[in-house]
Amino acid sequence: xxxxxxxxxxxxxxxxxxxxxxxxxxxxxxxxxxxxxxxxxxxxxxxxxxxxxxxxxxxxxxxxxxxxxxxxxxxxxxxxxxxxxxxxxxxxxxxxxxxxxxxxxxxxxxxxxxxxxxxxxxxxxxxxxxxxxxxxxxxxxxxxxxxxxxxx
Numbered sequence: 001x002x003x004x005x006x007x008x009x010x011x012x013x014x015x016x017x018x019x020x021x022x023x024x025x026x027x028x029x030x031x032x033x034x035x036x037x038x039x040x041x042x043x044x045x046x047x048x049x050x051x052x053x054x055x056x057x058x059x060x061x062x063x064x065x066x067x068x069x070x071x072x073x074x075x076x077x078x079x080x081x082x083x084x085x086x087x088x089x090x091x092x093x094x095x096x097x098x099x100x101x102x103x104x105x106x107x108x109x110x111x112x113x114x115x116x117x118x119x120x121x122x123x124x125x126x127x128x129x130x131x132x133x134x135x136x137x138x139x140x141x142x143x144x145x146x147x148x149x150x151x152x
Contacts, residue, residue, distance in 0.1 A: 049137060056082035056128070059150040065140055073135040074125040078152045083126045086138055087119040089145040098147075124148060 051071040052062055056078045076082040089098055098118050105111025125134035140146060 053133075054084065054148065054150070056084070056150050056152055059084065059148060061146065061148055065146065067140055067143055069137055069139055071135060071137045072124070072148075073133050074128050074150070075133040076128040076130055076152075079130060080152045081130065082128045082150055082152045084124040084148050084150040086122045086124050086140075086146055086148045088122055088140070088142055089119055089147070091142075091144065093118045095145060102149075119147075122146075 049069045049071045050066055051073070053073045053075060054060065056074060056076045072086070074082060074084050089095065098115070101111065101115045101118055105115050122140070123136060123138050125136050128134045
């Protein structure tokens, strides 16, 4: 970053510069007000984040989700604590490969690690008590296949 110093400028030049800049700033502010433009730096309005609800007793994701931020609520309507993780199937991996690795991973750390090589975990509600619900916001940044295993 370049630093400019005005200590060597003649005093008249400084006063003249301020005398020119101050009215210009006032004119810009008045024009903005006359046009109805806000002069604050507030963020523009954004579209609402899509939201969906999943019940732990019968977890189902929508058939199609929009890319970007998504809000989801896990309702624990089971008799034990529930957790859910949204996972994205990695590019080049088929749903059949994920299903086979998931079936082989039951109660096996090695099998679970095989599944993790095929998917990317994104996040989700954790440790939701019986009768409670939890809402999270996740970024589905990559087009593709998504799933949400729910553990109770």
